[in-house]
Amino acid sequence: MDDMTALRAALTAVEARARAAETRATDAEARTVSAEAQIAHLKHLVARMRQDRFGASSERGRRLLEELETTQAEGASENAADPTVGATAPRNNWGAPLTR
Numbered sequence: 001m002d003d004m005t006a007l008r009a010a011l012t013a014v015e016a017r018a019r020a021a022e023t024r025a026t027d028a029e030a031r032t033v034s035a036e037a038q039i040a041h042l043k044h045l046v047a048r049m050r051q052d053r054f055g056a057s058s059e060r061g062r063r064l065l066e067e068l069e070t071t072q073a074e075g076a077s078e079n080a081a082d083p084t085v086g087a088t089a090p091r092n093n094w095g096a097p098l099t100r
Helices: 002-081
Strands: none
Touching: none
16 A cells, blocks of 8 residues: 555655646747737837838839839830930930920
């Protein structure tokens, strides 16, 4: 009977340690999930701050520059293909005939 009592006590102790380990693992998992959520939130804030800093005006300027470059490239290719370009009246920067 002494052996049975000792075995039951040992089993109870092992089960208690297992429950404690499971609790610690669950707590660690919850902290990990919480930390990951906080990291995602902070990344979102950084992205918003970058947009606020460099924001829509910067993006708008970039788009306008791309449009101007595209227009310029199209105009250059049209002018290269048109042999009468040199024979026409000089034009201002906006494409209208130059008036003096």
